[in-house]
Amino acid sequence: MSEKRVVPQVIFPILKFCIYLRIVFVTIAHPNARPLSRQLHAEETTSPMNTEHTLVEDYYDKETFKRIKSLADTKETPFVVIDLATVERHYDVLQELFPYASVYYAVKANPAPEIITLLRDKGSNFDVASIYELDKLLAHGVTADRCSYGNTIKKSRDIRYFYEKGVRMYATDSEADVRNIAKAAPGSKVYVRILTEGSGTADWPLSRKFGCQSDMAMDLMVLARDLGLIPYGVSFHVGSQQRDIGAWDAAIGKVKVIFERLKEEDNIILKMVNLGGGFPANYITRANALETYAEEITRFIEEDFGSDFPEIILEPGRSLISNAGILVSEVVLISRKSHTALQRWIFTDVGKFSGLIETMDECIKYPIYVEKHGELEEVVIAGPTCDSADIMYENYKYGLPLNLAVGDRMYWFSAGAYTTSYSAIEFNGFPPLKSYYV
C-alpha cells in the first residue's frame, strides 16, 4: 500500500468521529437546535424581519401622497395610481442631470396614454418593443422619427411595418437580424447591443438574453455597412435597478474599444452610445441618488472619449415612473398554518399575476405601507389566485402590524412601473390591474 493512501485511511475515521462528537454535543447542549445543515440553509435563504414601519415621507412628499390618497380612497382595489406631476419632475431632473443626452422612454415600463402624451409633449423620444407599442405611440401623435425599435428579437414583417411607418433606427445583436433589417428597412441606422456585466448587482438583470460579445458586435457593424445600412452606434443595458454604478464604467470601456477598432480596422465611424436603462427607483433595498449616477457616468464617458464625446441616448423606464405610482390592494384573508405558528399569512387581492411579477424570486422589494400601527409580526405575503407560485414574499421577512385585519388596505410604494403592463388578462378570472392618473 502506498504512503499516500495510508494518510486518508487514518484521518477519515478520526474526522468522522469528531463530527459525530460535535453533533452529540450540540444535541445535548441545545435540545431544540435545528440540524446544522438546516441552520446553514436557513441562513442562506432567509433574512431577519424588517422591524420598521414603512414611512410615507421616505418615498413621497406630503402633497403628492395626499393627491394619490384622495383618488385612491374613492376606488375599489386593486389598482395603481400614478402621479403625473412626479413623472414630469423625474423627466426634467433626468434631462438636467444628463443635458447632453436624448431620452428614449422605454414604453414597456408603463404604456398608458397619459404617460405617452405627457412625455410626447416634454419632447421625449421612445424605445419601442413591438408593433403594438408603435401603433399606440402613433395613435397618440408621436412621430416615427422619435421612435427606435429597441427589441433585438423581431419578425421580418414587423421590421417592415416599422419601416413603412417611418422608423429608421433599429437595435440588433445577431447576424440574422441584421440581414432582416437590411432587407425590410433598407438604409436605416442600426446600433448593436453588447453583453455587459452587472447581473449580480441589478435587482432585475437583463443582459444574458440580449446582446453579443464585442467581437461579434464589430462583425455585425461591418456586415450592416456592407448590406447598405448605417452602422450608427452601440447599446447596452446593465440590468434594471442596477445598484453598482461601476457597471456603466465597464460597459462604456467596451464600447470605446469597439469605436476605436471599427475606425482603425474598417473605417467605420460610429456616432452613438445608448446607455440603456438601469437607473434607480426607491425600493426597500436602497440605491445611490440619480445625481451620483449622472456624475459618475458622465465622468466615465469623459475619461474614455475625451473631446470626442459621442451622441448619448438614455432609455429610462423604472426611474421615470416607479416612484410616481402606488399600488393599492386589500387584505382578503389572514391565517396561520398551525395553532402555534409564529408567522401569519397575509393574502391580498393583488399578486404575481396581477401586476407584482417583479416579486419573482423576491427581486423587487416594494415598501409596503399600512395605516395601522403597533407591534409588528413576521408575515408571508401572497396573492389571491389558486396558484402556489403566487407568493410574493416568504424569504424576505416583512413585518406588518399584528392588528392588520381583513379589509385593510396595503399601499405598495414605488409600483408605477412594470405593474399594469405585466398584469395577466384573466388568470383565475381576475381582470387586469386597473390604473388611474392624477
Ligand SMILES: Cc1ncc(COP(=O)(O)O)c(C=O)c1O
Ligand atoms: C431595451 C430596453 N431599454 C430600456 C429598458 C428600461 O430599463 P429600466 O426600466 O431599467 O430603466 C428596458 C427594460 O426592459 C429595455 O429592455
